[in-house]
Amino acid sequence: MAKSGGGAEHQRKKAHRHGGDGGEAGEGGQVAKKAEAAIEEADELLAEIDEVLEENAEEFVRSYVQKGGE
Amino acid sequence: MAIPKVMGIETEYGITVPGLTEFNPVLGSSMLINAYVAHTSRRVRWDYEEESPLRDARGFEHAREPAGPSEEDLGLANAILTNGARYYVDHAHPEYSTPECLCPRELVAHDKAGERILARSIERASELLPSGRRMLVYKNNTDGKGASYGCHENYLVDRETPFARLAGEVLPFFVSRQVFCGAGSLGGPVAGEFGPYQISQRADFFEAEVGLETTLKRPIVNTRDEPHADPEKYRRFHVIIGDANMSEVAILLKVGTTALTLMMIEDDAITGDFALESPVQALRRISHDPSCGATVSLRSGRAVRAVDIQWGYFEMAEKYLMRHEAPEWAGEVMARWEHVLGALETDPMSLDRELDWVAKWTLLSSYRDRDGLRWTDPKLQMMDLQYHDVREGRGLASVLARNGKLERLVPEDDVRDAVDRPPRSTRAYFRGRCLAQFPGEIAAASWDSVIFDVGGDTLRRVPMMEPLRGTEAHVKPVLDECRTAADLIGRLQG
Numbered sequence: 416m417a418k419s420g421g422g423a424e425h426q427r428k429k430a431h432r433h434g435g436d437g438g439e440a441g442e443g444g445q446v447a448k449k450a451e452a453a454i455e456e457a458d459e460l461l462a463e464i465d466e467v468l469e470e471n472a473e474e475f476v477r478s479y480v481q482k483g484g485e
Numbered sequence: 486m487a488i489p490k491v492m493g494i495e496t497e498y499g500i501t502v503p504g505l506t507e508f509n510p511v512l513g514s515s516m517l518i519n520a521y522v523a524h525t526s527r528r529v530r531w532d533y534e535e536e537s538p539l540r541d542a543r544g545f546e547h548a549r550e551p552a553g554p555s556e557e558d559l560g561l562a563n564a565i566l567t568n569g570a571r572y573y574v575d576h577a578h579p580e581y582s583t584p585e586c587l588c589p590r591e592l593v594a595h596d597k598a599g600e601r602i603l604a605r606s607i608e609r610a611s612e613l614l615p616s617g618r619r620m621l622v623y624k625n626n627t628d629g630k631g632a633s634y635g636c637h638e639n640y641l642v643d644r645e646t647p648f649a650r651l652a653g654e655v656l657p658f659f660v661s662r663q664v665f666c667g668a669g670s671l672g673g674p675v676a677g678e679f680g681p682y683q684i685s686q687r688a689d690f691f692e693a694e695v696g697l698e699t700t701l702k703r704p705i706v707n708t709r710d711e712p713h714a715d716p717e718k719y720r721r722f723h724v725i726i727g728d729a730n731m732s733e734v735a736i737l738l739k740v741g742t743t744a745l746t747l748m749m750i751e752d753d754a755i756t757g758d759f760a761l762e763s764p765v766q767a768l769r770r771i772s773h774d775p776s777c778g779a780t781v782s783l784r785s786g787r788a789v790r791a792v793d794i795q796w797g798y799f800e801m802a803e804k805y806l807m808r809h810e811a812p813e814w815a816g817e818v819m820a821r822w823e824h825v826l827g828a829l830e831t832d833p834m835s836l837d838r839e840l841d842w843v844a845k846w847t848l849l850s851s852y853r854d855r856d857g858l859r860w861t862d863p864k865l866q867m868m869d870l871q872y873h874d875v876r877e878g879r880g881l882a883s884v885l886a887r888n889g890k891l892e893r894l895v896p897e898d899d900v901r902d903a904v905d906r907p908p909r910s911t912r913a914y915f916r917g918r919c920l921a922q923f924p925g926e927i928a929a930a931s932w933d934s935v936i937f938d939v940g941g942d943t944l945r946r947v948p949m950m951e952p953l954r955g956t957e958a959h960v961k962p963v964l965d966e967c968r969t970a971a972d973l974i975g976r977l978q979g
Binding site: 456457458460461463464467468469472473475476477478479480481482483484485 | 497499500501503504506510575576577578580627628629630632633634635637699700703725848851852855863864866867868870871878879881884885888890
């Protein structure tokens with residue numbers, strides 16, 4: 416599947432949010448490393464989603480019709 | 486003094502056979518349940534004697550709706566399991582009602598056990614389907630096309646608590662609790678930074694404040710008065726406003742904070758006035774604002790956020806617990822409650838490992854960003870649905886949990902245990918143990934009875950009108966000594 420660059424940017428923002436506050440002065444390298452690891456992890460997760468996501472999403476979603484319950 | 490909060494969750498699951506348009510969901514649901522039960526135990530009939538779904542808590546009986554034959558008449562699957570749960574066809578859905586639990590964590594295990602039972606049912610039913618067909622099941626609340634199906638909670642409350650006061654005091658809590666127990670939905674108009682995403686699956690389907698209906702004009706506070714217990718002493722407060730949750734933290738918070746709120750109401754400890762100007766509109770406004778910053782009007786004229794209302798109930802609970810005997814589980818629920826409210830105020834998205842609606846949003850938006858998708862892309866709608874798929878490894882919530890992206894509270898071993906074994910501290914223990922121990926000698930059972938067939942001319946009905954009797958401590962020694970149901974009946978009479 417083609418990947419655009421937008422995801423990486425989003426994940427960087429996320430990594431900053433989760434890990435950015437904890438870094439002390441002089442640990443910049445470690446913070447960057449952590450951020451990189453987080454991006455990689457997020458990419459792996461999305462790749463895993465690609466693998467399990469139902470095919471023919473459009474048809475699938477359209478035909479998912481339920482009767483009301485309760 | 487508030488009574489112990491016996492509680493349970495009933496979930497109607499969505500059901501589909503991809504590619505089969507003429508699929509009959511009623512028969513499909515029945516097939517799932519029968520396939521599961523055939524592998525586990527002898528089918529035991531449900532005892533309908535004490536059922537009265539048209540009785541209203543406000544004190545009157547409704548005429549029967551022209552709804553056609555009941556489930557019993559149609560002979561649809563309706564089973565009681567050895568864990569004390571009821572598993573049956575309700576309308577066009579398989580429904581799983583957990584056994585009665587006495588603490589939120591135990592209920593989390595039993596609610597998750599329901600997902601495992603549905604997943605096993607799918608596996609077993611698949612052998613009965615034509616080749617190439619598969620049945621899929623979703624623990625969600627809407628098909629995205631105008632239909633909603635429910636996830637109801639039940640709490641035992643004191644009959645002496647006036648219902649009108651209960652309804653009024655719980656209403657603002659119900660309108661606002663979605664900020665931590667909403668399951669997230671792509672089903673709104675596209676607006677602002679969150680596109681068509683909203684916090685709750687159910688908010689758009691509610692049209693009234695208080696009432697008996699569950700399928701039309703759904704009310705925020707439901708008045709069904711069917712206690713399944715001694716009606717002189719108890720109510721079963723039937724809650725229809727919640728979303729079905731995948732997140733264990735969300736389940737714990739949903740039932741834990743609601744139980745605490747009901748205890749405060751029983752003890753007349755609601756001191757703050759959060760009466761809303763327009764509860765139905767407030768419910769929707771809050772759901773459609775994932776930033777959690779929107780305000781709603783109180784009757785007093787004040788404008789408050791959902792989080793402010795929740796802080797109000799939290800603070801009352803803090804004071805309440807200092808003055809009253811706190812249940813063992815209260816500490817964990819209070820700590821979680823405080824934590825999520827703090828985070829919802831400062832950065833709701835930091836709760837992506839804890840709450841369903843945030844976890845789903847985070848997943849959808851990172852997928853969307855990666856592929857540059859529009860909000861209306863069917864792939865995102867598919868993810869919104871598949872988040873709730875009950876199959877482990879296929880359901881996206883379970884994929885998140887496996888990757889450490891969605892917190893788990895209960896060890897999987899405890900969930901598997903809850904598939905077969907009843908809770909220890911309610912009457913569900915007696916029901917479940919009897920089902921496991923004397924499957925051939927039980928003619929029928931229900932929430933408040935077990936009917937034995939021990940030979941002879943008449944069936945023997947053991948009523949269980951006290952939800953806190955029939956516990957492990959109470960009946961295990963006797964059950965351990967009984968070889969047959971006749972032994973048990975003899976002991977109970979002796």
